[in-house]
Amino acid sequence: MTDPRLERDWPAHRPAVFGAAYRITGSVADAEDVVQDTWLRAASRDLGDVRDLRAWLVTVAARRALDVLTSARARRVDYVGPWLPEPLLTGPDAAEPVLLDETVGTAMLVVLEELTPAERVAFVLHEAFAIDHARIGAVLGRSAAACRQLAASARRKVGARHRPAAPAAERDRVLARFRAAYENRDEAAMLALLDPDATLTTDGGAAEGLFAARKVISGTERVARVLVRVARRNTLLLRPAEINGEPGFVIVRDGRVVGVDTVTVADGRIVAYRRVLNPAKLRHLFR
Template sequence: MSRLDEEWPAHRPAVFGAAYRITGSVADAEDIVQDVWIRAHARDGVDDVRDLRAWLITVAARRAYDVLGSARARRVDYVGPWLPEPLLTGPDAAEPVLLDETAGTAMLLVMEELSPPERVAFVLHQAFDVPYEQIADVLGRTPAACRQLASRARRKIAAALPRRPAPVAERERVLKAFRSAYERRDEAALLELLDPDATYTTDGGGRVFAARKIIAGAGRVVTALLRVSARSALRLVPAQVNGRIEFLVYRDGRLTAVDTAEVADGRITAYRRVLNPAKLPSPREGRR
């Protein structure tokens, strides 16, 4: 067995993780993983590469950089708000590379506002500690320029995520209370759990009914949530998505959406629902 074949299972999560963070798409990331595997096997001398993990990650990043350009072009014509494709990580996910904050929904949304080079430089350095010299090879720029790209990306992200997220225990307490209030259709309780300036984003991609604009304000968000649940009973099932407990939404036993939320100061500040069938995970995707 070659070194590549022997070490690939250990490195695959990092390859997938880099591609997913850069593209925001599970499907694109899976395609990139397969492409990296094929390219690695076709390359002479790959078993002699000093740091195979870093080499595989940079190959994935280079391919993801190319994919990101076309993906951003497709999103120009996307119907309604666009949300990243949710990643089921599962309660037993053992790969830290799939669980840190750079793979969270809020972070992925903020990274959409970065230029492609900024996003690649930030992901490679922040999530994978890739040296700027290697990032320079991916982007075709100098190491100094890549350092500036990553620094600029960090400043933009810090400005876009000003509120400190809630600790895990507090977040899960708030979501548990939200789930109970939502399934009871308790309007007053829901209003108490939402920040006055809370937002609600739905991504239907033009394939299913969904709001075409982001809904803002606790009262309007609660009205929208309850209007949908009034048409048919929805069941929220806690699940680990992008490394955190979120909700899988079922209607009549069928997965119809994935909900993610941001919590700060004991209240939900942003609630998001991915409805686009093309983005919904299949059962086999519980672990990467």
Template sequence: MPRPPGVLENEWGALRPAVFGAAYRLLGSVADAEDVTQDVWLRAATADLRDVRDLRAWLLTVAARRSYDILKSARARRETYVGPWLPAPLLTGPDASEPVLVDESVGSAMLLVMEELKPPERVAFILHDVFGLEFSQIADVLGASGAAARQLASRARRKMATAKQSTPHASRAERERLLTTFRDAYEAGDIAGLVRLLHPDAVYVTDGGGKLAAARKYIHGGARIAMVMVRVGRQWRPDSIEVIEVGGEPALLLRREGRAVSVDTVEIKDGLVVAYRRVLNPDKLAHL
């Protein structure tokens, strides 16, 4: 790639994770975030940046404008999405191909909460609360006043705080332990073992995007979920199930014939799984 005027390649290398991280948090899509990051690089490659005093902020605002446009159109696409929508899993462990600033805002639970925010709220919250941009800079992205941007971020912050209070939290060690036990029971087809790990009122969510067979509605109840998962496991016969890190939290990656077929994340309360989320849409797994 050509070197952007006034921007050293090592500067881009250091700032690229933040650009990608902002786009991913805004869009919940690895593919879209990669496209936005490439667009930002191309924009930087042709821009005169000699007078830019805060390169990080400049790059983030360019990424946010592009993401904001996509986000507004994505909300319309969500209405025609087949079945439940889940964010595309982002590898964040030591084997991650894309380094990203990791915090709770890239976890599946918080990304789903942010999906409920209006696009301007999501932009204001992520740019200010996660990446520390000034409201004057955010206002420029949204085409609003600084006061309006501040109000949008405040409104989003309240919604996020309310959702966070009601979202179960478990330590990383507890998640890893339960997922490993869950995997063993799943591989063994042990329905009773799975039932013991699932809350009686647990919910099972699958995102197939209409690309393959997947439940198009939530499945409720630990016993029913266990039976469905064992039946599906017998049909799939995955070659391997490994514990990986996705969005800063442990997850299960299922592979068949070397290809990723699902990534599963969980919410845990009082030592039991209360929400089991499975991404099946092959478009969301292609990067794995």
């Protein structure tokens, strides 16, 4: 029989369970599977000795997500082209509630991919969910002191690679101007909005269809030229949306969603443009 406390409190804790799994795996589909596994584990257990149910559920989810991540990293060795996390719609129409903070942003998830699995788990649990190092140790099979060192190492790496998000008003202004330039196929206007060292990353997973570069494209002129060329050939529209807690675009062609764009803005210009085109990473957007 399911513990009455679990029945009562699960809806309140589910966003944290999903959020931990998503931050660790970078996959909506995998995070949903972890949520289901966590519920089944909790429903089959006597929770009478569990004092902090939220922390217990999050650590159970993290343990399972770590297994998933370890397996996924092995598969990504053979992934065709750049790999980006599955985009998560977080606006008013979002299907999946999730706790929002900087650690769920796409730029952060890209940086988290560079950590070891253990560092990623330690960072996510401590920074996003305030889980103490002793509990993290139970997930990783290490001492609290070792987990403290892992979290510190992860923070240093993240601090060296992650750029804090620009103010919301600045991002909204830049993205509105970029959208107008994109849909007018105005390469000159687009150039003015791109940082000299701007990058374009496209994740197509070798799927047929829209252009997806096998390598990251760098430089203002190259990025603008590629974006405009693809837009002209495919009659693409950009629909503003909240992606991973930040402003971005859903790409629409002939009334159908074919991709998702996320953008990093700094000092009034776009420094990183990321485009997910892999259909397998977009399935959850059509529910």
